Amino acid sequence: MGENKITAADHISFFVEKGEFCIIVGPSGAGKTTVLNMLGGMDTCDEGRIVLDGNLISEYSQKQLTTYRRYDVGFVFQFYNLVQNLTALENVELASEICRDPLDARETLTGVGLGERLRNFPAQLSGGEQQRVAIARALAKNPKILLCDEPTGALDYNTGKAVLGLLQDTCRNTGRTVIVITHNSALTGMADRIIRIKSGKAVSNEVNLHPTPVEEIEW
Numbered sequence: 001m002g003e004n005k006i007t008a009a010d011h012i013s014f015f016v017e018k019g020e021f022c023i024i025v026g027p028s029g030a031g032k033t034t035v036l037n038m039l040g041g042m043d044t045c046d047e048g049r050i051v052l053d054g055n056l057i058s059e060y061s062q063k064q065l066t067t068y069r070r071y072d073v074g075f076v077f078q079f080y081n082l083v084q085n086l087t088a089l090e091n092v093e094l095a096s097e098i099c100r101d102p103l104d105a106r107e108t109l110t111g112v113g114l115g116e117r118l119r120n121f122p123a124q125l126s127g128g129e130q131q132r133v134a135i136a137r138a139l140a141k142n143p144k145i146l147l148c149d150e151p152t153g154a155l156d157y158n159t160g161k162a163v164l165g166l167l168q169d170t171c172r173n174t175g176r177t178v179i180v181i182t183h184n185s186a187l188t189g190m191a192d193r194i195i196r197i198k199s200g201k202a203v204s205n206e207v208n209l210h211p212t213p214v215e216e217i218e219w
């Protein structure tokens with residue numbers, strides 16, 4: 001930023017095993033989103049290595065990153081990022097149609113509990129329902145990894161819990177690796193792995209052998 005150099009991720013180092021439900025936790029400004037965006041190929045690092053499923057994505061060209069984002073990564077954002085003039089079904093199809101081995105859009109929406117709302121536009125859905133569409137959109141791509149940046153940040157307590165439960169179930173039922181970013185340390189109890197980030201550094205990487213179902217977590 002002009003004269004100032006901001007180091008958003010500073011020699012940050014961690015690993016996640018395939019199929020884990022991982023929570024990256026840290027205070028605002030710690031560097032969580034930067035790390036997630038680099039993992040998802042939306043941002044690049046100027047040093048270091050990022051490896052996913054044996055592939056060195058930190059060396060990828062812009063073209064390779066586009067392919068990587070398209071086929072390998074599913075994103076879930078805090079504010080859903082749905083296309084407003086497309087229905088729930090069309091939003092999911094938009095993603096699945098550009099993928100190699102997509103899941104059926106209708107079935108995926110049914111799987112997240114929205115089988116009755118396929119023809120609704122985002123403005124006709126609640127925040128929690130819109131986030132479910134966004135999760136279905138990410139899942140329908142059949143990605144290797146699901147990256148979720150504060151997925152419950154815009155939702156009320158119970159709706160947030162339901163969305164987290166859906167993400168946890170997705171991980172358990174499909175064996176997909178799920179990484180969730182949050183500033184809420186109460187949520188760490190539901191994860192298989194917890195990575196704590198502070199001032200751009202990973203300060204710990206713990207395994208939780210007995211994750212708690214989200215319904216039993218209070219905050």
Ligand SMILES: Nc1ncnc2c1ncn2[C@@H]1O[C@H](COP(=O)(O)OP(=O)(O)OP(=O)(O)O)[C@@H](O)[C@H]1O
Pocket residue numbers: 001006007008026027028029030031032033034035183
């Ligand atoms: N494009 C950018 N230009 C300048 N500074 C940036 C940029 N992106 C991030 N930063 C800075 O890098 C640091 C880490 O930001 P980041 O968004 O990754 O943190 P975070 O942990 O996700 O925070 P929050 O929970 O508030 O979203 C912050 O100090 C932020 O201001």
